[in-house]
Amino acid sequence: MTFTSTTIENSSSDQPTMELDPVSENAPLKNELPNDQPLGQDIQNIINTARTSPAPALGAWLMSGLTAVLMWASFTPLDFGPLGWVCLIPLLLLVRIPRKTRLMYTAIYCSGFLFTLSSFQWMRLGDPSMYVAWVALAIYVACYFPLFVLLTRTAVHRFHVPLPAAAPLMWVGLEYMRAYLLTGFSWYYIGHTQYRWIELIQISDITGAYGVSFLVVMLAACFADLLPASIMKRFKLLPVNQSPEEQQLDQIGLKQIVQTAVCLSLFFAVLGYGYVRRSQAAFEEGPRTALIQGNFPTSVKHDPNAWRSMYLKHQILMGAAVRYQPDLIIWPETMFRWPLIESNGKTNQELQTIAPEVPLDKWNEPSVRKALSNMSKEANAALVIGLDTIAAGDTKVDHFNSAVFVRPDYGIVSRYDKIHRVPFGEYLPLRDTLPFLQYFTPYGAAFGIEPGKSAANFEFQDWNFSPVICFEDTVPHLVRSVVNQSSAAGSTEKPIDCLVNLTNDGWFHGSSELDQHLITAAFRCVENRTPMVRAVNTGISAVIDGDGMIVEPDVFIDGDNKGRTSFVNPKTGRWNKSMNAVVIDTIPLDNRTSLYTKYGDWFAGTCCFFTLFVFFMALLTFKRTPAPVKS
Secondary structure (H helix, E strand, C coil): CCCCCCCCCCCCCCCCCCCCCCCCCCCCCCCCCCCCCHHHHHHHHHHHHHHHCCCCHHHHHHHHHHHHHHHHHHHHCCCCCHHHCCHHHHHHHHHCCCCCCCHHHHHHHHHHHHHHHHHHHHHHCCCCHHHHHHHHHHHHHHCHHHHHHHHHHHHHHHCCHHHHHHHHHHHHHCCCCHHCHHHHHCCHHHHHHCCCCCCCHHHHHHHHHCHHHHHHHHHHHHHHCCHHHHHHHHHHCCCCCCCHHHHHHCCHHHHHHHHHHHHHHHHHHHHHHHHHHCCCCCCCEEEEEEEEEHHHHHHEEEEEEEHHHHHHHHHHHHHHCCCCCCCCCCCCCCCCCCCEEEEECCCHHHHHHHHCCCCHHHHCCCCCHHHHHHHHHHCCCEEEEEEEHHHHHHHCCCEEEEEEEEECEEEEEEEEEEECCCCCEECCCCCCHHHHHHHHHHCCCCCCCCCCCCCCCCCCEEEEEEEEEEEHHCCCHHHHHHHHHHHCCCCCCCCCCEEEEEEHHHHHCHHHHHHHHHHHHHHHHHCCCCEEEEECCCCCCCEECCCEEEECCEEEECCCCCCCCCCCCCCCCCCCCCEEEEEEEECCCCCCCHHHHHCHHHHHHHHHHHHHHHHHHHHHHHHCCCEEEEC
């Protein structure tokens, strides 16, 4: 009789995994002693337990905690991007060890929660009720860290996938899932830490930002696979009694050499691609655009007594911009506080049925349309203005977060209604099923906007613009869809020349959210080879070219008269925020096309397929227990 030695990864328990040692066919089991020797049996059980005991939990806490700290430092507000290449190495050592330590997944989740809670802290600034949403989002996103380690360990130790291949596949697959699950959260991708390395991020026009994340994690896994076992011993990641597999961790053979060569070759290939693609750009001068940036906290926005002062401030800033003769002037999201009321061709009888509380003369009130038309004529420029729209629907009155397009020759000619709503900020999920959720929003029970139905194409002279509102510019698949839909919806086959983002970041009081929002938006420009202009209440308003470069504008007007001549602080190198300003520049039109725009998330979708495959295979084999096998 012989016994085989098998170890199976168990994600739901941090208890030591028992192993059976092979013995000769006629020898008794090591813990099989005569019944008259209970003391000897106890001693042998202690010895067997010691041989199979995992490493203590301290090493897991140290490694996962180090990853959390380094990862936080690689994002804003510290924004030290080079740490993005190494922050996952400690976590990947927990993947590399054959036997998990005690409490390993508990340590990984707690450290992940530490990262998410500290990184998302800007959410609490919006309103006291948002503390719950802040913690809830941190709890949810932290789940991806232990899941990543579990799936990668399964791929490496059960399916024998090399670590530099398994780790980026699982990481990108989970990033892709996070972009869709629970309405999606496409912030804080590990690839976003490299936004300053413009040549490196050019691969996004094939793979999306996911390709940059893949490269970063792949190289981190390659480095982690080369670290000697002495480091793992020093940090208590290996047990005292090591198995033959654990004893071989120090050996660097042909496999590691080939892996390193492949990873470095892929890195230089991506970098070379970036230099080639940048050299192919022949930016042409597009419309001269003025971005109006007010500085109003959201609490002021909802005070009707403050609407007139907000309007006058934006008018003053626009007057300063008109001297530079812009073709297009953009106001931020909902900064024109009087709503546009649309009857949508309904008869008076239909309007009374839909909204009996609204006087009929309100539906025909022309003051907002006249005011916007006069603003455009006086500026002799087209306007994109963020405001609320109250529209008569088939059965009720609909409320939209909109961007209206106003031309000096025709007045209001088009409108875009925001498609991707922010949960708890613009609508209440499960309002009827879980009514208590209204206490976790800054609004009352009746709040909420309706989603828009499609993208829009704003045409002026020889240019086409496609608007996106607020956090829509952080959602990769949505922006791609907007570019494709807007091009198809236009009267010509000419593609979109520029993305126009209208944002109100006054919720977050100059926090790191403003920086991270701008960084995330820059990847949309590379993915679709389309420049973007962003008019943002409180900042950061900017022009981004098709390479993802946040360019220094031709003209910067300090609306607070504090002597600032740029949106970058020359002393700190940081972007100026929480200020009144005007940014004027000529949009650099991009002549290149994008495979990502055409084919979408094929790369991330492939990674997601392998991630789900490993996940379900792990589930199918999870309950299998090693059993003795007779020879």
